[in-house]
Amino acid sequence: MxxxxxxxxxxxxxxxxxxxxxTRADRALAALLAVLILLVAMLLLERHARADAVIPRAALQYxxxxxxxxxxxxxxxxxxxxxxxxxQTESWWKNGTVSSVGAQGLAQFMPQTAAWLPSVAPGxxxxxxxxxxxxxxxxxxxxxxxxxxxxxxxxCDRMAxxxxxxxxxxxxxxxxxxxxxxxxxDKLAWWGNVEKxxxxxxxxxxxENRTYVRRILHDFxxxxxxxxxxxxxxxxx
Numbered sequence: 001m002x003x004x005x006x007x008x009x010x011x012x013x014x015x016x017x018x019x020x021x022x023t024r025a026d027r028a029l030a031a032l033l034a035v036l037i038l039l040v041a042m043l044l045l046e047r048h049a050r051a052d053a054v055i056p057r058a059a060l061q062y063x064x065x066x067x068x069x070x071x072x073x074x075x076x077x078x079x080x081x082x083x084x085x086x087x088q089t090e091s092w093w094k095n096g097t098v099s100s101v102g103a104q105g106l107a108q109f110m111p112q113t114a115a116w117l118p119s120v121a122p123g124x125x126x127x128x129x130x131x132x133x134x135x136x137x138x139x140x141x142x143x144x145x146x147x148x149x150x151x152x153x154x155x156c157d158r159m160a161x162x163x164x165x166x167x168x169x170x171x172x173x174x175x176x177x178x179x180x181x182x183x184x185x186d187k188l189a190w191w192g193n194v195e196k197x198x199x200x201x202x203x204x205x206x207x208e209n210r211t212y213v214r215r216i217l218h219d220f221x222x223x224x225x226x227x228x229x230x231x232x233x234x235x236x237x
Contacts, residue, residue, distance in 0.1 A: 066083055066084060085232075
């Protein structure tokens with residue numbers, strides 16, 4: 001990418017300047033440049049890691065079904081790439097997946113959530129978590145229900161809140177927003193604001209929830225966009 005090439009040129013210039021500083025025996029400047037070189041190198045590694053995210057081969061057999069389901073519940077501008085990244089994060093597109101806490105299928109629905117969902121989204125039909133068609137419909141329908149109940153400064157923030165709710169519950173999202181406001185943070189902004197606020201979850205659950213959102217929107221979504229699955233929610237690449 002052009003942005004990466006620019007960062008790489010700047011990294012090369014920093015390395016040259018550090019060598020010149022060492023030649024001049026300017027130790028303070030050389031040390032500062034070493035820190036800058038490390039930071040730029042870390043940024044490049046992170047960007048390349050996101051760019052190299054691989055879509056599992058198993059995803060291809062479900063691509064059309066996910067696209068149809070997303071369009072049915074979200075319209076033609078549905079963020080299909082986001083949902084593809086979400087399913088990858090949930091189950092790595094392995095339909096028989098059962099988590100340690102009992103979540104089932106491609107979209108990892110807990111049995112009680114699967115039983116409740118048709119009451120608010122009748123279009124998904126009777127719960128069948130191990131039926132890929134039901135699982136994909138249920139995922140996008142539940143995300144639509146959650147998205148309608150959160151607000152955000154941008155569409156990307158709003159989707160982050162909805163994903164956090166899918167993973168950990170809508171009640172926690174609302175409490176985290178209130179906690180962020182109490183800390184003087186922007187309760188409508190996820191990144192760098194509510195993302196940092198923990199209203200009382202145990203540390204492991206908090207880390208899991210934040211990693212879940214970031215993995216979908218920062219690590220995997222762009223791979224699905226580049227592969228032609230449709231639009232994403234954040235345009236993070």
